[in-house]
């Protein structure tokens with residue numbers, strides 16, 4: 001059981017004698033093993049929300065809870081994947097994935113089993129001894145995702161994990177993440193700028209308002225995905241061709257445009 005709750009969260013930043021309200025009255029509940037994507041205009045506070053859930057930053061008002069516990073610092077129950085892969089350049093693929101397991105004191109045999117499982121799942125077999133600089137950007141990000149999943153965290157926090165990838169690698173990674181997320185459901189909070197990525201991956205999509213950021217609208221995707229059996233379709237392009245997918249993308253795209261202050265004419 002792992003839920004994330006934002007309860008009336010606010011965040012004010014101070015610079016010299018100036019202060020500005022970045023987030024105001026954010027209320028959101030991510031259910032157990034639910035995949036929630038957040039989209040919103042640049043600067044609306046998405047990363048700040050993520051950093052507060054990770055325990056890297058504190059709210060100025062309200063609180064963020066994981067499993068009802070108020071978050072005050074980072075913890076092993078939450079794994080974070082950022083846009084920049086942040087792998088250790090001097091460690092191999094295996095060692096990078098292994099790193100966090102040591103601090104969790106997972107027994108050696110189980111460590112090996114878990115690492116082997118995620119290396120295979122993420123298509124990294126044969127690259128165990130490679131160093132990050134010998135891998136493509138997509139492969140590096142697969143290592144970063146394997147490193148997060150191998151910890152078996154209650155909660156995965158992903159901040160534009162595919163933002164730095166080229167279009168084709170990004171599509172392949174989206175398919176892999178869907179495969180992983182449906183096979184090993186986790187509670188996921190996922191930030192993206194790409195509306196189609198949000199609709200493809202998430203159970204619900206949260207649209208945030210522009211500054212001060214708050215939850216503008218929450219759109220349910222899961223019920224449509226299940227009713228239309230998108231997961232049975234062979235590839236991402238087929239899903240994105242579905243009329244219901246196109247409708248959702250348009251609806252969210254318009255909401256986002258309103259928030260960017262460039263309304264639909």
Ligand SMILES: Nc1ncnc2c1ncn2[C@@H]1O[C@H](COP(=O)(O)OP(=O)(O)OP(=O)(O)O)[C@@H](O)[C@H]1O
Nearest residue numbers: 013014015022040041042043044045046047048049
């Ligand atoms: N430590 C800080 N000190 C001062 N201002 C900050 C700090 N961190 C974030 N901000 C400001 O708070 C606002 C929200 O930032 P945040 O990075 O959360 O937005 P975002 O929605 O993730 O943006 P983007 O989509 O461009 O990545 C921005 O105006 C940013 O400049």
